[in-house]
Amino acid sequence: MKITGDNLASSLSRGLSPIYLVSGDDPLLVNEAADAIRARARSEGFTERDLHVVERGFDWDALIAESRAMSLFAQRKIVEIRMTNPTPGDQGGNAIVELAENPSADNVVLVITGKMDGRVQNSKWVSAIDKRGVVTQIWPIDLQRLPGWIRERLGRHGLKADAEAAGLLAERVEGNLLAAHQEVEKLALLLPPGPVTTETVLDAVADSARFDVLQLGEAAMRGQTARALRILEGLRGEDVEIVLVLWAVNKDLQWMAQVQHLVANGQSVDAAMNSVYVWRPRQAAMKQALARLKPGALRGLLLDAARVDRAIKGVLRTDPWIEMESLVARFCGVRLARARAA
Template sequence: MKLYPDKLEAHLSKTLAPVYLLHGDEPLQLMEIGDRLRVRAKESGFDERQVIAIADDSDWSTFREAADSFSLFAEQRLIELRLPTGKPGRIGGEVLQKYCSNPPADILLLITSSKLDRNGTNSAWFKAIDKVGVSLAVWPVPAAQLGAWLTQRLAAKGLYADADALELIADRVEGNLLAARQEVERLALLYPAGELSSDQILAAVSDSSRYSIGDLSLAALHGESVRALRILAGLHDEAVSEVLVLWSLVNEIRAGARAAESIEAGASEDAALKSAGVWQSRTAPLKKALTRHTASSWLSMLSACTHIDRQIKGQASGSHWDSLAALTTELAGHGEIPLRKNSGIPV
């Protein structure tokens, strides 16, 4: 069953499905919906929680073992499965289809994925999940709706702002919901409940526009290495999950690798981008990046993503934030990724 995020509460008040799939590229909403489902699961007796991040086919064995095993500590368990690429592959697709054919009664499965393309939502594994469970697509809040979103968030803190003040906040955060939430929380700490003036907001709201995960990948694709590194530094300072940052870069790099291989095989640039499943809004920046990178360099960056994933999990030495800085620099420029030594994240 496909469900819109604003209908989630009504759904949870009636039932709890055995499987939930959250997919999209808006990190705040993914995080908050995931948190709500975790709370609801705990209320229903799913006291034990296990998180499995899928990096390669071997991780599906871990998931199978977790799904087949009995818990020693709780009768019901929540298993969180994270798909950074949104593509489980042949093995993962088969595992998910088999699981959904007869989901265990004592397990609640929560799958979090990056944005799925048309092939993903038409796949057999997605349809198997949709048949037995619930899928929620999370999209960025359109600019025209950001004012209403901010009004709702401020009202929950007992604060109210006129149209000019709301526009001022919206201009400062540029659609970055993580930054917008932080600004609302800051305003609630600084001012008592009541009406907010534009002067108060000017004094309190910092310029957070550069701290957007989406802006990070766009800046790198456009070749704006200095700006991209500043965005990465901002994400680091805001304690944005490094997993989400890596997801953002992996999606673009994977698409670039597929397109570059098709082009080198003789396909036109437009045909290559279409076959790679690139969304229209990403076509122009990816075309710029394709002029700077060969198929070999795209594959080198994919290899670096695997290394960074291992660093995040504690399975490889070194700073994953330093490696993310090196990867961002490479995506924005030329040459091999200096993973052995890099200059780190600027401040």
Template sequence: MAKLRLDQLNGALRKRLAPVYLISGDEPLLVQEACDLIRAAARQNGFTERELHHAEPNFDWDQLLTSANSLSLFAERKILEVRIDNGKPGDKGGKALTSFCERPPEDTLLLVIMPKLDGSSQRSKWFKAVEKVADFVQIWPIAAPQLPRWIDQRIQQAGMSASRDAIEMLAARIEGNLLAAAQEIEKLKLIAIDGQISAEMIAGAVADSARFDVFSLIDKALHGDARAAVRTLQGLKGEGTDATVILWALAREIRTLIQISHAMQQGQAFDRAAKSAGVWDKRKPLVQAATRRLKLTQLQMLLRKANGIDKAIKGLRNADAWDELMDLTLNLSGTFSLSPSVQKLTLAIT
């Protein structure tokens, strides 16, 4: 079996078709595009029929082998596509995949799509049987530092060019959602003048969502602007934004600050610690200001507070989640009211 990166797949398909392809990854857009490449190459080689199976818990794996060994009434060759959403084929699925790979039918191409496979799965008997005949494409997520480059490449593939500010603005707006980025680039193709994309064009054309407003709340808190942060929080509440979404964003930022602060205590420079934590260059001043304002012990108390809010949202504590989100936002902004004793008493009472 050949182990391929996504950028190697197209070249490999031009040379030959493997009898089996295993696509593994957690990034929907990239997984979909890998599958599209395989299907297109297969169609060019006469695999004109496609049969899709979703291997859910009660899936009958005998269907797979029966279909593989049966002649099609409509095409000489077919693609047999199996989606295993939980990444675990189980004993029956493992045996079926092993059986198929021992004697792959010449008129059938098997395409198996799964989430990211862990080490134990790649040591399993079924995987070892598959890897003897399959091309394995493992899709890795695009890390935050690589996202601007990925966006730039997509824009160039669409026949356009963008300024650095425009690319960074789009990266900030889509917050790692590659599917959203691809959709926004398609929209920009309709309005770009001479294929040029500017930051002003991004600001006017790319839709802001409540999700972006949540991150706007975070930035205002990091900046230490408690009044603006509270106003944004109240606006999100009035718009019906789920408290869980806001808590997730606040807790994520607090964890990032804890990671950076801990690294700095160990002697790392801020820039290196921020890069390791996946902080965008344009957000570094905000994050650095927050690490100067908030001590590591204070951040750890804020994270405990966030855990308590999570319990309140789930009904496990008798407390108003929105009031506590307000308190958490104020404290992150620098209006600090928590101390170890107060925090312990609050969680004990409620």
């Protein structure tokens, strides 16, 4: 069965299919569709997830053997196949046909790939999934539909945007869906549930400040110590709430931790960043930081961020801005010499 991304929720509500194909160019929408399928599968007892990233030399025979292998204590699982190229070749195509035509009651198969052209859509392996499962094609959100998409996303957070406010946000992100997603997250953090007007948006997210909180994390990821500390001082001087500053830096740290985990499990850095919705203009800086920071160092930074949070809440008897300065310096790769409160 072929459906669009808009119809996936209603399809899942009617039941779980043994095999799914999610195809599209927009990483945010593709991954949200995959998340919805995983969530439904977990609700039906498919608690394990086997991730397979198809690259040159991928062993399709091993995938088939592993998907069929059972042990006494095996749990039901999601067999996820991520293909950067929607043309798996003869061996890959035959393997997917085998998974579709001979499903296992203990597996849900999820194939994820980029946009498919007409030739791929008519291939045997896509036809086999179409016949036995669900083919979900994700279409991009065009500029005319973007304000409505933004209003719907804000509504999930209890925010009701008028048409002008949604239009302003759509204009601000220039059609970049990942950027729109980030702006929605920021508004959800800054605003209580209720109406969102143009004035609200301008007050909350316009680039009126001399230094934007998002620039702080980018400078830190690039290792630009002097610039990062100057931005931090500017934010403090403009009375920007430190909760927002910590959120912005911690968001980058959390993204990086997720990316490191996915890379350790076989994904490329680019695929991993798209998987966790890292905004495209931010990806170059994040690559620099990932090349510089090992997992242990990143865990230390996350602990430092937790320390800042405790200082903000008054649990630590220390100035949260001083703790924030220490965190930013370490993020850049510099350790400040400063006595710290217990």
